[in-house]
Amino acid sequence: MRTPVPPIVYRPTRSAPATLLALLLLIVGGLGTWLTAYRFLTGDWPQRTVTMLGEVGAASLGSIAVLVAAGIAAAFGFFLLIAALWPGRPKHVAFLPDDIHGQTALHRSDLAILVKRHVEQLATIRSASATVRRSRVDVVVFSDAEDLDAVREAASKRTNEALEIFQPVGITHGRVRAKRVS
Structure with a gap:
């Protein structure tokens, strides 16, 4: 029994959403690595990070900044979803x-x-x-x-x-x- 031959004409990979997600994860991962290395070398978190995390922790879910950040994250996620589902042009x-x-x-x-x-x-x-x-x-x-x-x-x-x-x-x-x- 012969295995079916895949078609030559195929849809391209979803490189745009994958690239955007990879850049986002690279930025977050790089920031996390830098913070961890700083903590290991000095024994304390950077003062700016402590201040920012304190402000983020004090923010309520109803505040404008949290709602804007959630809206931006939702729009970005929606864009990635649409870009992943939109059929690409075959090469x-x-x-x-x-x-x-x-x-x-x-x-x-x-x-x-x-x-x-x-x-x-x-x-x-x-x-x-x-x-x-x-x-x-x-x-x-x-x-x-x-x-x-x-x-x-x-x-x-x-x-x-x-x-x-x-x-x-x-x-x-x-x-x-x-x-x-x-």
């Missing part, structure tokens, strides 16, 4: 779907390069740039031709041809802009 996109078992994937920047090269084959285009978004390919063509609308339409046709050839999954259309260069 790879499946393309050339067929009946053969398995998956063919391509990095989004490589797909942009393929579409760009396909569009640059037009004689009226001096250069082009392409970017792959969630469901479209954005192409900017640079030309010195007088009729930019005709250049844009020809580049749009070439972009659609490239998308028909490669058939990237989830990318439905292209958007083309033409700019004049001298």
